[in-house]
Amino acid sequence: xxxxxxxxxxxxxxxxxxxxxxxxxxxxxxxxxxxxxxxxxxxxxxxxxxxxxxxxxxxxxxxxxxxxxxxxxxxxxxxxxxxxxxxxxxxxxxxxxxxxxxxxxxxxxxxxxxxxxxxxxxxxxxxxxxxxxxxxxxxxxxxxxxxxxxxxxxxxxxxxxxxxxxxxxxxxxxxxxxxxxxxxxxxxxxxxxxxxxxxxxxxxxxxxxxxxxxxxxxxxxxxxxxxxxxxxxxxxxxxxxxxxxxxxxxxxxxxxxxxxxxxxxxxxxxxxxxxxxxxxxxxxxxxxxx
Numbered sequence: 656x657x658x659x660x661x662x663x664x665x666x667x668x669x670x671x672x673x674x675x676x677x678x679x680x681x682x683x684x685x686x687x688x689x690x691x692x693x694x695x696x697x698x699x700x701x702x703x704x705x706x707x708x709x710x711x712x713x714x715x716x717x718x719x720x721x722x723x724x725x726x727x728x729x730x731x732x733x734x735x736x737x738x739x740x741x742x743x744x745x746x747x748x749x750x751x752x753x754x755x756x757x758x759x760x761x762x763x764x765x766x767x768x769x770x771x772x773x774x775x776x777x778x779x780x781x782x783x784x785x786x787x788x789x790x791x792x793x794x795x796x797x798x799x800x801x802x803x804x805x806x807x808x809x810x811x812x813x814x815x816x817x818x819x820x821x822x823x824x825x826x827x828x829x830x831x832x833x834x835x836x837x838x839x840x841x842x843x844x845x846x847x848x849x850x851x852x853x854x855x856x857x858x859x860x861x862x863x864x865x866x867x868x869x870x871x872x873x874x875x876x877x878x879x880x881x882x883x884x885x886x887x888x889x890x891x892x893x894x895x896x897x898x899x900x901x902x903x904x905x906x907x908x909x910x911x912x913x914x915x916x917x918x919x920x921x922x923x924x925x926x927x928x929x930x931x932x933x934x935x936x937x938x939x940x941x942x943x944x945x
Contacts, residue, residue, distance in 0.1 A: 656917065657687035657924040658944060661721070661866070663689050663932035664705055665886070667698035673932050674705060678712035680937040688749070689713065690721035695760040701734055710744035717747045721831060721837060721926070722813035723757035724847055726762055726771040730778035731798055734785035738802040746803030751831045751864075752779075753813030769846055772822060779826045784805060811864060817848050824852035829862025831926070834881070837867035837904050837913025842920035865917050866926030867904060872941035875905035875930075882930035905930075907943050915945075 660681050663669055666872040689709050693702040698804050702720055710718050718740060725733060754771040755761075761768045781791055785798045786807030802808060811831045812823030823830065832845035842865045853861045870879040884899035905911045918927040929936035 656914075656922055657709070658685065658688065658914070658935055658940075659688035659717075659864075659866075659924055659926045660686050660940075661928040662691045662705060662709065663929065664700040664702065664934055665698070666945065669700060669932050673934070674700075674708055675712060676934040677932075677937060678709050680941075681932055682713040682715050684937065686716055687803055687924060688717040688719050688926070690719040692721060693724050693727075693755070693760075694757065695763045696728075696757065702739070706740060707743060709734055710740055710747070713744075713747075717749055718744045719749045719751060721751035721811075722753040722755070724760065725752040726754055726758045726774045727766040730781040731757055731785055731791050733778070733790050734782040734807075735798055735800075735853075737782070737808060738786060738800050741802040741804055741808055744803075748802075748804070748808040749811065751780065751811040751813045752827075753789065754819075759889075769892040772819065772889055776822060776826070776925050779810065786792055799873050809862070811862065815845055817852075820848050821852045821855075824849070824856040824858060824861070827861070829864060831864040831866065833866050834917075835898060836902060837869070837916050839916035842917055842922065846921045862923060863921055864924040864926065865922040866877070866928055867913050867917070868902065868930060869910045869913060869940075870926050870930035870936065871905075871907065871910060871943070872929075872931040872933045879905045879930040887937050907939075910940070911943055 660763045662677055690700045691705045706718050734813050735847045758768045786802050788797045790797050809828045812827040814820045814823055828851040832843045849861050870877050879902050880899040883902050884895045887895040887898050904910050
């Protein structure tokens with residue numbers, strides 16, 4: 656199983672040096688992919704800009720928007736951005752797309768939260784058309800640049816529920832599922848749903864990726880619980896507190912167990928999402944993997 660990292664992007668104190676340090680540590684380490692999520696509301700760094708920097712700062716690791724909240728964007732523009740990232744990385748891009756779960760992010764950019772699943776289904780063929788060098792409508796030239804990867808980067812669906820997984824089976828190459836606490840059975844259930852959905856759609860077996868939250872920083876327990884609370888605060892204090900207090904992946908033994916859980920569940924790639932922006936999260940994880 657490949658081990659990958661999510662870049663820190665949510666905290667206001669993140670600066671250029673943090674991103675440089677994480678990119679160099681990841682590229683020098685045993686990691687497969689660097690990802691970054693997309694959030695609008697709040698102090699988060701902007702995903703595409705961060706990953707453009709990551710593409711320029713690295714030579715080896717793959718680069719993955721994860722997840723690209725596609726219905727907040729125009730499909731042609733998104734295709735152009737992702738193809739540009741593929742060029743800058745020399746063909747190292749995969750992309751996870753999804754609908755997200757934050758209405759205020761949609762509101763902030765003037766996008767409709769309605770019919771978001773249907774809109775995403777409609778956007779994917781447009782993006783693939785752009786990547787194939789076909790004009791998206793009469794009267795337009797083909798939209799470049801051409802991605803380095805023929806036909807465009809692999810597309811995963813970021814999904815956890817059966818309906819979204821079944822929709823993704825129609826057009827995605829795989830799934831990126833997420834178990835907040837790194838639970839084996841939870842991940843196994845989601846990946847099994849994906850395998851069945853792809854089989855029902857008569858598609859080749861899906862690529863299976865998963866991830867979970869962890870911390871190996873100083874004061875890791877409080878760091879992890881505080882991060883999870885703030886991430887889920889949009890759901891209300893009761894939900895955020897309950898989930899945050901259930902988090903356990905803050906010791907080397909517990910983090911190792913979480914990784915083993917993902918492997919046993921069938922993940923081909925496990926994304927480790929650190930609770931702090933301290934680059935020690937990367938180095939301590941690397942020591943644990945060794």
